[in-house]
Amino acid sequence: MSKSTSPQWSPDSWRSKPVKQCPEYPDQAALQKSLSELKKLPPIVHPREIVKLKELLRDVAQGKAFLLQGGDCAELFDYCQQGVIESKIKLLLQMSLVLIWGADKRVVRIGRMAGQYAKPRSSPMETVQGKQVPSFRGDILNGFHLDERELDPARLVKAYHHSSATLNYIRAALSSGIADLHRPLDWGLGHVRDPELKAKYQEAVNFLTDMLRFMHTIGADKNEKLDTVDLFTSHEGLLLEYEQSLTRLLDDPTSYPHGGKKEYYDTSAHFLWIGDRTRQIDHGHVEFFRGIANPLGVKVGPTTPTSDLLELLRTLNPEREPGKITLITRYGAGKVADLLPAHIRAVEDSEYKQTVVWQCDPMHGNTQSVSGGIKTRRFSDIFSELQQTLRIHKEQGSYLGGVHLELTGDAVTECMGGSEGLDEDDLSTNYTSFCDPRLNEKQALELTFLIADHYRQ
Ligand code: PEP
Ligand code: MN
Secondary structure, three states, X not given: OOHHHOOOOOOOHHHHOOOOOOOOOOOHHHHHHHHHHHHHOOOOOOHXXXXXXXXXXXXXXXXXXXXXXXXXXXXXXXXXXXXXXXXXXXXXXXXXXXXXXXXXXXXXXXXXXXXXXXXXXXXXXXXXXXXXXEOOOOOOOXXXXXXXXXXXXXXXXXXXXXXXXHHXXXXXXXXXXXXXXXXXXXXXXXXXXXXXXXXXXXXXXXXXXXXXXXXHHHOHHHOHHHOOOOOXXXXXXXXXXXXXXXEEEEEOOOOOOOOOOEEEEEOOOOXXXXXXXXXXXXXXXXXXXXXXXXXXXXXXXXXXXHXXXXXXXXXXXXXXXXXXXXXXXXXXXXXXXXXXXXXXXXXHOOOOOOOOEEEEOOOOOOEEEEHHHEEEEEHHHHHHHHHXXXXXXXXXXXXXXXXXXEEOOOOOOOOEXXXXXXXXXXXXXXXXXXXXXXXXXXXXXXXXXHHHHHHHO
């Protein structure tokens, strides 16, 4: 019997557990009004798409494909604009081409997009301009501007509409050829000063350009596959009121005869993950997600006891479906070598061998504050964690199946380093993140070239 049909689980059984990071709304009547509105609205994603992603992730777990997941730390409603959406899709597509070339594998793409509106915070209050104010918790909860810091339940419904509009445009852009590989891509390598690095990147670009030209010449690009690609959506499943409202008992598209089996799908996104602050086994988030049929991620960090890993897997994936759970590891460059091997052994020496997707998030363990309290990350730390993670998986005989990155298609100056050589003084030039620092387009591509290079050696 699956957990979703076990008598103890229901879409609101999480309410009987302790829940971290979810707010107590002062205006309960307004909250209920928003929730009943959400419950009537149609699913944002379809079970068929969710199941398709789960099948692709099974290939990743088995070492046959690679997972690229990326997007903003905190997506704002204001990012629901054509240009912002397009630049992110194009960047993810371009990165995936480099990965296909490097790893010689299919690439599964998931955006941290169309719903990444809720943020866990270390403290409910923060000091701004000498005043104590409620922390910004993401657009689904409150606003960044100081006069919008109170919780507003109407934002739940706004989140639904911004999420749907974003995904609507993603679908429209993809099906209309934004990913059309017949168009020349702008690889913009002008900023790369190191001649050796530049030569490496140029080699990849030349190969990809030649390959696309060759396919065009022989007519292989007439295949529809080159005009459209899949891009799935994801966000942290933090605000359980919202996730529950979009969770529906629907036909399992894989069951035969159709309609024979139903599952609970969280239709707010294809993929949801449980954050580092909310993955306690006996708490509300794990309780909620153990009943959900979507593929799920769990952040794993320096504070994750090795013994929790198997308990998490047994709770969230009792049927041991390959690809159902992605373990998103984020230790920091200085800690990964000490902590990752034991985590790998715990899982790979158990009944969960080769069922999980191991994904490296080299961002969240490498955040630091520089003068003036600006949050940043060093490109060298990000790359170092990734490189160590690749090496450790190789040594342990396991497969690093993917990367999880905070990035944007815009020319921001939030992370230091990379070929542009951004330093502390450059951070103020274009720092626009309302939460964690993101890789800009050049840094994201550069990291991808470095991963590809690892696989080609
Ligand atoms: C995030 O992914 O933005 C995040 C908050 O990560 P973590 O839960 O790993 O700290
Ligand atoms: Mn973040």
